[in-house]
Amino acid sequence: MGHVQLPSLVLDSQRGELVEATVRVGRGGVSAERSIVALRNHCEAERKRRARINAHLDTLRSMVPGANKMDKASLLSEVVSHLQELKRSAAEASEGLLMPTDIDEVRVEGQENGLDVGPYLIRVSLSCDYKPGLLSDLRQALDSLHLIVMKAEIATLEGRMKNVL
Template identity: 40%
Template sequence: MFPTMPAGRAGRSDLQAEMLSGLPEYFMASFYPHMEMEMEMETEMAMRDEAVDATRMDRALVASRNHREAERRRRERIKSHLDRLRTILACDPKTDKASLLAKVVERMKDLKQRAEEITEAQCFPSETDEIVVLPSSASISGQRSVFEASFCCEDRSDLLPELIDTLRSLRLKTLRAEIATLGGRVRNVLILAKENEASEEEEEEEEEEEDEPGGAFLRDALQALVDRPHPAERCKRRRLVDQDST
């Protein structure tokens, strides 16, 4: 019966030593180098496994340390910003985060409302095209009707001359005008009144226009003015038309 081989590398080494002790010397001389080489290979593999395990452990430790350091810096930034908000809002240093954020929201709402009020008061142009025409409550002797008109659009060199021509064609007299430009945009706020002197045909047309609710005729005219392309685009279109005709 063969002896039972113990488990593990240590057991195999003991068994090999016991088996080799009973072999002849000439057999040992040819067999031992192979056994020694195998043992060296096993030892090298064990050392390599230990090195791999150590490398993995080192990487895990480095990653954990980097994560803790990044988390610490993040908490410090948050704390710094919260302290700055407490200073700006003149809050107690012990104010908790939820109460502080609630105060920030209220302050932002207040600032937004103030900005809107300033924009309306200063008639700053908006980022989108808009046209508003309302019948004015002002009563002016000798005038048939008065309108308050406001429109915002992209500023261009021919806008004002075309606006004058449009109002002249509608027989509207400018009583008051405010113009504000900002960032290539322009807002015009006008108080307009119908002129008195007109022929019978023009009076009939004016009566029909007055029947339109809220000065729709003026709104349509201003809309056509706003939608009119830029002079450079019109020149480009004219060149394209000329090329197509040739």
């Protein structure tokens, strides 16, 4: 049997529409039925993907004030701006509060003791993932340095912790 060229519809991803193309049928080629089934599966998967995207965009529209009638690009831009504003507001609201940070960090700072003589005060801040035994390990490290803890503050949030000594 020789090769037969059959017209078929394929999705043009540039234009987002179906266009006519030829499919080779015969030895080593793809059968027309398989091509049509593959095309239908592809179109259905693409339709579901677009529906999921649009559903998420609708959710974003409902969450961002004044975004009901925006096109997709404007909506995404507004969402980014809104998230940046929320992040700034959260940072301002938590200013002065003891909150674990998203990054692991250790800070050691000298502190004024209000006297010309006497003990030297330091402030140590540690932010990291919480794990059992961490406070015990921290206490042993401080004892091995012969340091006296004058004050300790501990905060935890979503598996993170911050210690200020």
